[in-house]
Amino acid sequence: MAQETRAQAKRLYDTFHPDHYDVYLDISRQEKKFTGKVTVTGEELEDTIKLNQKFLDIKSVKVNDTPVEFDFNNEDEVINIISNQTGKVKVEVEFAGKLTDSMMGIYPSYYQVDGEKKELVGTQFETTFARQAFPCVDEPAAKATFSLAIKFDEQPGETIISNQPEEKVEDGVHYFKETVRMSTYLVAFVFGDMQKKLTKTKSGVEIGVFATKAHKAKELDFALDIAKRSIEFYEDFYETPYPLEHSYQVALPDFSAGAMENWGCVTYREAYLLLDPDNTSLEMKQLVATVIAHELAHQWFGDLVTMEWWDNLWLNESFANMMEYVAVDALQPDWHIWEMFQTTEVPQALQRDATDGVQSVHVMVNDPREIDALFDGAIVYAKGSRMLVMVRALLGDKALREGLKNYFAAHKYANATGDDLWKALGEASGLDIGSIMHSWLEQPGYPLVTASVKDGKLVLSQKQFFIGEGKEVGRTWQIPLNSNYEAVPQIMKDKEVTVGDYNDLRANNGLPFRLNVGNNSDFIVKYDQKLLDDILANVDELGAVDKLQLLQDFRLLAEGGQMSYAEIVPLLPKFADSTSPIVANALYRIMASLRNFVEPESKEDTELRKLYNLLSEKQVARLGYLPREGESIDDNLLRPIVLSASLYGENKTTIDKLHELYEKDSDNLASMSADIRGIVLDNEVRNFGSMTLHDKLLKLYVTTSDPSLKQDLCGAITYTKEPDLIDAIVDDFEDPQVIKPQDLRAWYRGVLANNYGQTQAWDWIRTDWNWLEATVGGDMEFATFVTVTANIFHTRERLEQFKDFFEPKLNTPGLTREIKMDIRVIETKVNLVEKEAASVNAAIAKVVG
Secondary structure, three states: OHHHHHHHHOOHHHOEEEEEEEEEEEEEOOOOEEEEEEEEEEEEOOOEEEEEOOOOEEEEEEEOOEEOOEEEEOOOOEEEEEOOOOEEEEEEEEEEEEOOOOOOEEEEEEEEEOOEEEEEEEEEOOOOOHHHOOOEOOOOOOOEEEEEEEEEOOOOOOEEEEOOOEEEEEOOEEEEOOOOOEOHHHOOEEEEOEEEEEEEOOOOOEEEEEEEOOOOHHHHHHHHHHHHHHHHHHHHHHOOOOOOOEEEEEEEOOOOOOEEOOOOEEEEEHHHOOOOOOOOOHHHHHHHHHHHHHHHHOOOEOOOEEEOOHHHHHHHHHHHHHHHHHHHHHHOHHHOOHHHHHHOHHHHHHHHOOOOOOOOOOOOOOOHHHHHHHOOHHHHHHHHHHHHHHHHHHHOHHHHHHHHHHHHHHHOOEEEOHHHHHHHHHHHHOOOHHHHHHHHHOOOOOEEEEEEEEOOEEEEEEEEOOOOOOOOOOOOOOEEOOOOOOOOOOEEOOOEEEEEEHHHHHHHHOOOOOOOOOOOOOOEEEEOHHHHHHHHHOHHHOOHHHHHHHHHHHHHHHHOOOOOHHHHHHHHHHHOOOOOHHHHHHHHHHHHHHHHHOOOOOHHHHHHHHHHHHHHHHHHHHHOOOOOOOOOHHHHHHHHHHHHHHHHOOOHHHHHHHHHHHHHHOOOHHHOOHHHHHHHHHHHHHHHOOHHHHHHHHHHHHHOOOHHHHHHHHHHHOOOOOHHHHHHHHHOOOOOOOOOHHHHHHHHHHHHOOOOOHHHHHHHHHHOHHHHHHHHOOOOOOOHHHHHHHHHOOOHHHHHHHHHHHHHHOOOOOOHHHHHHHHHHHHHHHHHHHHHHHHHHHHHHHHHO
16 A cells, blocks of 8 residues: 555646646757747646656746746656645746757657758657656646647748647747647657648548658558548547547657657658558568557547556557557458467567566556556567457457447546456446456466366366466466367366366367467467377368467477477478468477577588478479569568578578579669568678678668668678678667667667677677667667567576676666566576477487488
């Protein structure tokens, strides 16, 4: 209870309820400064008003037009305003601040057009950065209306946009219509030299896509179409109108996260909004579509109804993460987008959630510096969305939609908790959905369900699954089992269930026994040998998701010491000829794990590469090297997976063919088919690399405005074997003219994952940690530099170095949990490699021998 009291004491909303803000800002890009005045009216509950501020210079404060005393508490990011009154008040604060280069608050985004350096100015206020722009009660529950008035050092032809349409311009000041009631973290504006494309939905909402003029106009078309159709889909699905006049999607050249759901003014990384419709891979189109659909799902779920406090962040993110797939599946059914869910969200959640010490989906937090650590993509986004997929499967869409409609009606323009959602869904469905979901929300981890035949009976048992050391504390879950045998209960609540006589069940059903059909429930299965042999004997009759699930569970069971990778290796050829890209994805995920068991350039490494060849050669022969007219979506998505495997297998034919493709298009790499361009460039750098090639690719990286091409180039450039080229790449890490801070993690990871570059990348992050913290330390991506390092390291030497460097940083806000977990992650891999390397490599040699 004391903990909760302390938590409540930190909430400014308990002392002051803002109702309306008039915000005036005068921004100078030239000086990287702004001045401002905020007038906030509201209800004062105590005789001192507390407003959040961060990095602001407070000039004066008035309450009801009378100057009053005030003081700062910079540590708590608060101004204390002594008013000696309660009730309705008007507070005026004059202040000054600075534009940041941390991609938080009000900040410039840098880009070039025809060699000329330019900038857009935009905002990022989630989680607690509105207070860097103007004094406010910067908490989700403190909803108010906002009237923005913005002046800036405007040049002819420049544009400014915000949450609401512009009302008028007077004396260079842009006045925007008053917003609806909303949280401070959703306020946004962007200004600069932009191009736009506009359209309208069936219900009359104006949809816009905005970008710098560094991009071709056609790069805005795909996003405009997806955004328009997404809004139309959600209006229909939620049976609740989109509540604003417009929905603008804005591409910012510098952006820390992937995208941000500011109400009516959604901001994106350029890579997640803009694409060349004539030459972008289908995989990239799918990714961009899901990001747009995710942010637009938030316009209702997060913006219209907002979590009461950050502990319910999952309410926003888990839901939007599920709805992005529901929406894109409706918009582009031929894409089978739920297959992408199975290869991205599902393994990400299962991997991280099996490490002891992981956060639960719902977790309490108070310190603003800790709030960013909640944005654990594997838990709040991936696991949370998987939970909601379970809910959707239990409820069906009819009850889900009715429940959501009632939820929005009850809480619109206000705040809610998870229990409010379960109540609405429960009333619509008649199911006690809250009691089922609490076991998933409040507990970290997930269950392993063991299926075995004991004394002739089919017996199921559940126990928490761990990868590595884990403290067993007797957790149980209410598990939707989704079996293919009707005799199995729908929900497993107990630790153990006896289903019935196995031989009778097998005879009556005529199929091998399986659990979690569709792989939609958040658990994995361990079948005893009798049941597993039955499944494997009939493996050719399984669908793609079923095969993926088997491989997924094998890999996790091996990581968790419940079976051996040496047992899995001989099974892999059974899956190699599947024409499904999701089966190949799961197969080569296991193959990537096998790399941990071999020393680079050893005899074992050579044998593993032979296995890559063995598994991929038939598929490469079938598919060829270039996309074909009229081929299936599966073949289009499968080709880059098997070509990449063939390249890792050092297949001479593949190396030569990819080199031919490079030579053919070497003068115009942007025109090369984006479906295979990344692999062609990887091959060229790895097998035909030179300083001349490096300089050519790096120059193209810096000058191109095509985000997909940039990603391909980053992946290829960091793939080099040459020590002097790796030194040159690491030297560029801190040069924002070459590598923007938003892109640095991808470059760091690329070099670190490269056996020839790992030492240089690791030396860099340890030597220049203070620079990294100063550059990106203020945002939610910072902790992921620790995560990507741990995901790559797997030797005892690296483990000890990791501990030596990061253990002294355990008390850094936002990094504590990450460092503790990542030490466990590396320890687990090291122990597994030391225990199993000999047997795994013997199994590989036997298969390829």
